[in-house]
Amino acid sequence: MYARSFIDSLDFAQNGKQIDAEVPFAELPRLLDVLDNPQGVLQYSLHGVLDSLGNPALDVRMSGLCQLRCQRCLKGMEYAVDYESRLLLRDEAVLEALQDDNEEFDSILADAHLDVLELLEEEILLSLPIAPKHDLGACRAAVNEKMQKDDRHPFAMLEKLKRN
Numbered sequence: 001m002y003a004r005s006f007i008d009s010l011d012f013a014q015n016g017k018q019i020d021a022e023v024p025f026a027e028l029p030r031l032l033d034v035l036d037n038p039q040g041v042l043q044y045s046l047h048g049v050l051d052s053l054g055n056p057a058l059d060v061r062m063s064g065l066c067q068l069r070c071q072r073c074l075k076g077m078e079y080a081v082d083y084e085s086r087l088l089l090r091d092e093a094v095l096e097a098l099q100d101d102n103e104e105f106d107s108i109l110a111d112a113h114l115d116v117l118e119l120l121e122e123e124i125l126l127s128l129p130i131a132p133k134h135d136l137g138a139c140r141a142a143v144n145e146k147m148q149k150d151d152r153h154p155f156a157m158l159e160k161l162k163r164n
């Protein structure tokens with residue numbers, strides 16, 4: 001079992017703490033649901049900072065190759081996670097008051113017991129393509145589709161139905 005790390009997020013930001021670590025994708029259960037297989041390791045860094053206005057924030061970076069499932073052929077495809085974002089730490093009242101999206105940076109709840117892996121997992125899930133697909137040349141299904149199309153005009157069947 002992989003040790004989960006928890007941080008006091010405000011303390012982490014105010015004291016400029018930092019974590020540089022890695023975790024196998026296999027340890028991120030919610031992410032596994034959308035992956036083709038659990039291969040790969042995620043490198044991440046979390047830096048506590050105060051922004052120019054003195055707001056506590058986390059600068060988060062993640063990279064690593066995971067295996068998404070191509071939505072055309074349902075086979076695995078390599079996907080490079082390349083994530084970099086500043087997350088402002090807000091208390092609950094402020095978060096509720098924010099009509100989100102108007103801000104330059106995303107906000108998260110300033111949690112005294114923030115589950116680091118859960119945060120990373122959430123952020124990756126939000127950043128993934130909704131329907132990942134191989135490039136056409138690399139996708140088995142696309143090649144098959146093309147062959148079928150060349151074989152038979154797609155409207156041929158329709159014409160036949162009309163005539164009957």
Ligand SMILES: [Zn+2]
Nearest residue numbers: 070073134139
């Ligand atoms: Zn494919």
